[in-house]
Amino acid sequence: MHPFEQHHLDLTRRRFFTSCASGLSAALGSAALASLLPKPLHAASAAPLASPLLNHAPRAKRVIYMHMEGAPSQIDLYDYKPQLRARYDQDLPDSIRMGQRLTGMTSGQARFPIAPSIFKFTRYQNNADGAWLSELLPHTGAMAKHLCIVRSMHTEAINHEPGITFFQTGNQQPGRPSFGAWASYGLGSANANLPTFVVMITQGIGNMQALSARFWGSGFLPSEHQGCKLRSSGDPVLYLEDPPGVTRADRRAWLDLVGELNEKEAARTLDPELRARIAQAEMAYRMQASVPELTDFSDEDERTLELYGPDVKKPGTFAASCLLARRLAERGVRFIQLYMRGWDQHGNLPGELKSQCDAVDRPQAALLEDLERRGLLDETIVIWSGEFGRTCYSQGTLTKDNYGRDHHPRCFSLWMAGGGVRPGIVFGETDDYSYNITKDPVSVHDLHATLLHLLGFDHQRLSYRHQGRDFRLTDVFGEVRRELIA
Amino acid sequence: MSIDSSDSAPAAALQAWVEFFGRLHPLLLHAPIGLLVAIALLRAWQFARRRRADASDAAATSVIGLERAIGMLCWATAFAALLTAGAGLVLAREDAYVTSTTLDRHRLLGIAIAVGVLIVALTHGRPRLQVVHHAVLIASLAATAFGGHLGAELSHGAGFLTEPFRERVRMADPPTALEVSTDGPARVYEERIAPILAGYCIDCHGPTKRKGSLALHGPAEIELGGISGDVLSRANPAASELLRRVHVPIDDDECMPPAGKPRPNAAELDELRRWIEAGAPLPATELEPIAPQVELPVQRASVVEPPADAVAKLRAKLLHVQRRTPDSPLLWIDAAAIAPTLRDDQALEWLGPLAPHIADLSLARSGVGDALAPLLARMERLERLDLSATRIGPVTLRALGGLPELRELVLTRTALVTCTVEDFAGMPALANLRVWNSGLQRSVIEALQAARPNLRIDDGTDLRSQPLETEEALALTSDAPLSTAGAEAPAAVPINTICPVSGAPIKPGFTREHEGRLIGFCCNQCPLAFDADPGSFAAKLP
Structure with missing residues (x-):
C-alpha cells in the first residue's frame, strides 16, 4: 500500500472531529492533524510476496561501505602522477587552480x-x-583484478561535516535519510534476527573529525531504518543479557505487554515513532540471541584469521570490523557500514598516512578475498571512499620527506568491488596535478544512482513523500554510470 | 566439519579416533542404565528396611556401609553417563544421521541425564539436599527410559518398540509372475518391493538414518544411490549393487542386511531379483536417471504464483523469501536467520511445497545433509544454490545433475573428500562452482576443469593480482619546465561547442578522440552512443 493511502485510512471521521473539538477550528484542526502525521507507516507490509520497491532484477543483495573519514589523499594512494616528481616545490599554476575556493x-x-x-x-x-x-x-593492490578504481570522483563540499553528509545522504544539509537507511527501506530485511543496517567505527591514528549519528540516521524514513551502531570496545551491543532473575519468558511477557500498550497508543495518536519503537524492541529481543553468535569468532579457522592480520582479535580494530562485516554479510545484513577515522592529514601526512594504511590495507584486502572465495562477493557491493580528496600542494612547510595536504573536492579516488561492479578497471582521468578531472567525471549523485541501480532500484523511483514532496537519495540529479557496471 | 586438504594426514587420524570414540556410544550407554537401576533398587530396599524401624547398632552399621556403596555407585554412574553423552554427541555429528526432532530430543535427554546423575552424585550424603537427591534420581530414571527409547528408534527405526504388535508381512511363496509391463511399475514397486525394503533396509537407510548416505524409503531416494554410487544399474540390472549386497556371504563386510539383523527370506530375495532384472521399474520420480554429461532439454516448470500459505509459513519460521525480480514468480529463499538450528526434517517440510518456484536458495551454515537430495532434485528452476558449511555429500551432488538451469553452486566449507568427477555429471548450465575448503581432491578439480573448460572453478587460490612493475628509486626535483603546457586540463580544446549526439552545449570532461580530433560531449552517455557508430555523427561535427 502506498504510505499516503495508509495515512488516509488511518484518518477517521471521529478522529477528525475529536481533534477539532479540542479548542481548534475545524480548518486549523485538520491542519494541525496533518502536521502531526508527516511520517506515514512503512509501506512494505502489504501482500505476502510484495517487494514493491524493487524496480528491476538486482545484481547485488547487500553493500559493505567503508567510509574513510577525513578524506585519504588520492595522490599518495591511487592517482599516480609520476610527472609531478619533477615539479617538487614549484608553484601550482593559476591555470590549474582556476580560482578554486580553498x-x-x-x-x-x-x-x-x-x-x-x-x-x-x-x-x-x-x-x-x-x-x-x-x-x-600492497594487499589492496594484490586485489586489483577485483577493483573498479574511479579516479574522477568530485563533490561539492570542502569540509568534513557537509562532505560526509553529502556522501551519506545526497545533500550537504543534514536531515535527509542516509544511503544505508534508503537501502534498508527499499530492500527490507533478509535476516529477521539482525538489523538491516549496521554501523561500526574504528578509531584512527591520525587527525580525527567528529562523526555524528545522523550520518547513519533515517531522516524522515521510518526510524527502524536507521543504522544500528555496534560498539567498538567491550560488548558490541550493551545489555544483551537479561538482568539476574529475569528469564527469557519474563522478557517476552514484558515485551508483549509493552507492545500492546504501545499499539494502543499508536492507534490513538497515529505516531509512527511508536510502531518503530515496537519494531525495535522486538529486534532487540531477537538480537539477545543472534548477536553473541555473530560476534563469537571461535568458529573461524586460523588461516582465515591470519588473512585479516594480527589485529583481528582486538575488538574495534579495522581488521575485527572487516571480519565482522563478512560475518554480517553471510548472515544477510543488507547494509554494513565501516567508518575508519583519522585520514585528515593537514600536516605530517607521510607518517600518518602510512599508519592509517597499515591499519586498513590488509583487512580490507582480506575482506575482498574472503568474500570472493565464499561466493559472496558477486552479490555484495564493497565500496571504499573518503568524503573528498586532498590537494597536490602542500599545506604548511614542504620538505622532501614531510608535507601536509588540504581538502580538495574537485577530484578524488575511490574503489568498488563485487555486486555487479565492473571488476579490474581504472576509470576516469585527472590532469597532471591531480587537481581537475580531464575525463569521465563521476559525481556523488552518479555514484548513488549507480549503486541503487545495482541493488535493483531506479534511483528516480525509489522515493518517499515527506512534507508534500517526493524525496530521493539523488534528489533531482544523478545518472547511472553504465561504464562502471559489469 | 570441513576437512583441510593440505594438512590432512594428522587431522584425518584425529578424526578417525574421534569417530571411534563416538561409535562406543551404543556400548557405553549400558553402563549408566545398569548403574542407575542398581542405585534405585538399593534405595528402594533401604526404604523398605527403614520402615521396619529397628535401629539396632548392627543395622546402623550396615546402613552406613550401604550408604557408602550407593555413593560410589552414584559417582560411577555420573562418570559413565558423561562418557556416554560425550560419545553420543560425537556420533550424532556423523553424516549418517538425518537431523530430526527425534535426534534433537535424544541429544537433549542424553545431556539432561548426564547433568542429572552428576547432581545425584553431588547431592549424595548431604542430608539437607536429600529431597533434591531423590527427586533428580527419579527424574533421571524416567529420562533414561524415554531417552533410551528414542535412541532405539534412531538405531532400529521408528516404531521399533511396538513392532511385534504390528503385522509383519513375510512372503510365503514366490509369486507366479511379475507383471511389470502391463500393470504399471508403480504397483509392483509399491505392493511388493517397498514392503521388503521397509522391512529390512530403511532402519539404517531411511528417513532417520542414512548410513553410507543411502536412503531406500522412496523412489527418488533409491534413484539417488549412496556413497558407493547407484544401487540400481540400469545398464546391467543383474550387476546392481542392491542385488550384490544381499547375496554376498553373511560373514562378508559388505553383506546387507549385516549379520545379526533380520534377513529377507528366499521368497523375498527372489522377488527383489526378479524386480531388478526386469529393470527395477520405479514410479515416476521427477528425477532423470543420472547419466554423465547429458544434454537435457530445457524443461521449464509452468510459471505460476507460489502458494501464499507456504510462503507465509516460511516467513513465520524466519526464512527470507523474496521474489527474484519484481514481477517474477520465482523466489530467492535464504535461511541465514535460522541457519544454525535448521534441520533436515524442517527444511524438507517447509521448502517442499515451494520446490518448483525456487531460483536462488541459500542453506549455508545449516545442519542439512543428503536427506535433502530428493527435494533439491525437484527444484527445476534453481539457478543458484549455496550449501556452504552444510553436511552434504556426493548424493546431493548427483541429485543436482538433472537441474537444467543451475548456474552457480557454492560448496565451500563442506567435506566432499570422497567425491569424484562423476558426481558432478549433468548440471548442464553450471558456470560457477565454488569449492574453497570443500575437501575436494585436487585431482578431481583438475579433471573437472579439463572436462568442462568453460566452468569457472573457484577453489580460493589464484584470487590475487601480480605486481607488474614498480617504480625505481624516487627523485624529487624541480626540473620540469615551468610552462604549464601539457599540464592544464585537457591540453587540446574540443573542436566543437555543440554535442554531436544531443545537440546540447558541450561540458568539460566529456570528450573522445576521433580521427585525431578531440570531440566534446554534453554528458557521460553521449560518448557511448558516439562510440557505437562514430560515422553517423560525422555530419554534426564542424
Missing part, C-alpha cells in the same frame, strides 16, 4: 608549493592495462 586553512598561504607523493607506486595486473597503487597498499 578552505580557511590554506587560503591565506603565500604560495602553493607542489608536493609530489614520496611513495613509490606499483602497477598490478587487472582486467585492463593494470592499476597503479601506492606502496602503502
Whole structure:
C-alpha cells in the first residue's frame, strides 16, 4: 500500500472531529492533524510476496561501505602522477587552480608549493592495462583484478561535516535519510534476527573529525531504518543479557505487554515513532540471541584469521570490523557500514598516512578475498571512499620527506568491488596535478544512482513523500554510470 | 566439519579416533542404565528396611556401609553417563544421521541425564539436599527410559518398540509372475518391493538414518544411490549393487542386511531379483536417471504464483523469501536467520511445497545433509544454490545433475573428500562452482576443469593480482619546465561547442578522440552512443 493511502485510512471521521473539538477550528484542526502525521507507516507490509520497491532484477543483495573519514589523499594512494616528481616545490599554476575556493586553512598561504607523493607506486595486473597503487597498499593492490578504481570522483563540499553528509545522504544539509537507511527501506530485511543496517567505527591514528549519528540516521524514513551502531570496545551491543532473575519468558511477557500498550497508543495518536519503537524492541529481543553468535569468532579457522592480520582479535580494530562485516554479510545484513577515522592529514601526512594504511590495507584486502572465495562477493557491493580528496600542494612547510595536504573536492579516488561492479578497471582521468578531472567525471549523485541501480532500484523511483514532496537519495540529479557496471 | 586438504594426514587420524570414540556410544550407554537401576533398587530396599524401624547398632552399621556403596555407585554412574553423552554427541555429528526432532530430543535427554546423575552424585550424603537427591534420581530414571527409547528408534527405526504388535508381512511363496509391463511399475514397486525394503533396509537407510548416505524409503531416494554410487544399474540390472549386497556371504563386510539383523527370506530375495532384472521399474520420480554429461532439454516448470500459505509459513519460521525480480514468480529463499538450528526434517517440510518456484536458495551454515537430495532434485528452476558449511555429500551432488538451469553452486566449507568427477555429471548450465575448503581432491578439480573448460572453478587460490612493475628509486626535483603546457586540463580544446549526439552545449570532461580530433560531449552517455557508430555523427561535427 502506498504510505499516503495508509495515512488516509488511518484518518477517521471521529478522529477528525475529536481533534477539532479540542479548542481548534475545524480548518486549523485538520491542519494541525496533518502536521502531526508527516511520517506515514512503512509501506512494505502489504501482500505476502510484495517487494514493491524493487524496480528491476538486482545484481547485488547487500553493500559493505567503508567510509574513510577525513578524506585519504588520492595522490599518495591511487592517482599516480609520476610527472609531478619533477615539479617538487614549484608553484601550482593559476591555470590549474582556476580560482578554486580553498578552505580557511590554506587560503591565506603565500604560495602553493607542489608536493609530489614520496611513495613509490606499483602497477598490478587487472582486467585492463593494470592499476597503479601506492606502496602503502600492497594487499589492496594484490586485489586489483577485483577493483573498479574511479579516479574522477568530485563533490561539492570542502569540509568534513557537509562532505560526509553529502556522501551519506545526497545533500550537504543534514536531515535527509542516509544511503544505508534508503537501502534498508527499499530492500527490507533478509535476516529477521539482525538489523538491516549496521554501523561500526574504528578509531584512527591520525587527525580525527567528529562523526555524528545522523550520518547513519533515517531522516524522515521510518526510524527502524536507521543504522544500528555496534560498539567498538567491550560488548558490541550493551545489555544483551537479561538482568539476574529475569528469564527469557519474563522478557517476552514484558515485551508483549509493552507492545500492546504501545499499539494502543499508536492507534490513538497515529505516531509512527511508536510502531518503530515496537519494531525495535522486538529486534532487540531477537538480537539477545543472534548477536553473541555473530560476534563469537571461535568458529573461524586460523588461516582465515591470519588473512585479516594480527589485529583481528582486538575488538574495534579495522581488521575485527572487516571480519565482522563478512560475518554480517553471510548472515544477510543488507547494509554494513565501516567508518575508519583519522585520514585528515593537514600536516605530517607521510607518517600518518602510512599508519592509517597499515591499519586498513590488509583487512580490507582480506575482506575482498574472503568474500570472493565464499561466493559472496558477486552479490555484495564493497565500496571504499573518503568524503573528498586532498590537494597536490602542500599545506604548511614542504620538505622532501614531510608535507601536509588540504581538502580538495574537485577530484578524488575511490574503489568498488563485487555486486555487479565492473571488476579490474581504472576509470576516469585527472590532469597532471591531480587537481581537475580531464575525463569521465563521476559525481556523488552518479555514484548513488549507480549503486541503487545495482541493488535493483531506479534511483528516480525509489522515493518517499515527506512534507508534500517526493524525496530521493539523488534528489533531482544523478545518472547511472553504465561504464562502471559489469 | 570441513576437512583441510593440505594438512590432512594428522587431522584425518584425529578424526578417525574421534569417530571411534563416538561409535562406543551404543556400548557405553549400558553402563549408566545398569548403574542407575542398581542405585534405585538399593534405595528402594533401604526404604523398605527403614520402615521396619529397628535401629539396632548392627543395622546402623550396615546402613552406613550401604550408604557408602550407593555413593560410589552414584559417582560411577555420573562418570559413565558423561562418557556416554560425550560419545553420543560425537556420533550424532556423523553424516549418517538425518537431523530430526527425534535426534534433537535424544541429544537433549542424553545431556539432561548426564547433568542429572552428576547432581545425584553431588547431592549424595548431604542430608539437607536429600529431597533434591531423590527427586533428580527419579527424574533421571524416567529420562533414561524415554531417552533410551528414542535412541532405539534412531538405531532400529521408528516404531521399533511396538513392532511385534504390528503385522509383519513375510512372503510365503514366490509369486507366479511379475507383471511389470502391463500393470504399471508403480504397483509392483509399491505392493511388493517397498514392503521388503521397509522391512529390512530403511532402519539404517531411511528417513532417520542414512548410513553410507543411502536412503531406500522412496523412489527418488533409491534413484539417488549412496556413497558407493547407484544401487540400481540400469545398464546391467543383474550387476546392481542392491542385488550384490544381499547375496554376498553373511560373514562378508559388505553383506546387507549385516549379520545379526533380520534377513529377507528366499521368497523375498527372489522377488527383489526378479524386480531388478526386469529393470527395477520405479514410479515416476521427477528425477532423470543420472547419466554423465547429458544434454537435457530445457524443461521449464509452468510459471505460476507460489502458494501464499507456504510462503507465509516460511516467513513465520524466519526464512527470507523474496521474489527474484519484481514481477517474477520465482523466489530467492535464504535461511541465514535460522541457519544454525535448521534441520533436515524442517527444511524438507517447509521448502517442499515451494520446490518448483525456487531460483536462488541459500542453506549455508545449516545442519542439512543428503536427506535433502530428493527435494533439491525437484527444484527445476534453481539457478543458484549455496550449501556452504552444510553436511552434504556426493548424493546431493548427483541429485543436482538433472537441474537444467543451475548456474552457480557454492560448496565451500563442506567435506566432499570422497567425491569424484562423476558426481558432478549433468548440471548442464553450471558456470560457477565454488569449492574453497570443500575437501575436494585436487585431482578431481583438475579433471573437472579439463572436462568442462568453460566452468569457472573457484577453489580460493589464484584470487590475487601480480605486481607488474614498480617504480625505481624516487627523485624529487624541480626540473620540469615551468610552462604549464601539457599540464592544464585537457591540453587540446574540443573542436566543437555543440554535442554531436544531443545537440546540447558541450561540458568539460566529456570528450573522445576521433580521427585525431578531440570531440566534446554534453554528458557521460553521449560518448557511448558516439562510440557505437562514430560515422553517423560525422555530419554534426564542424
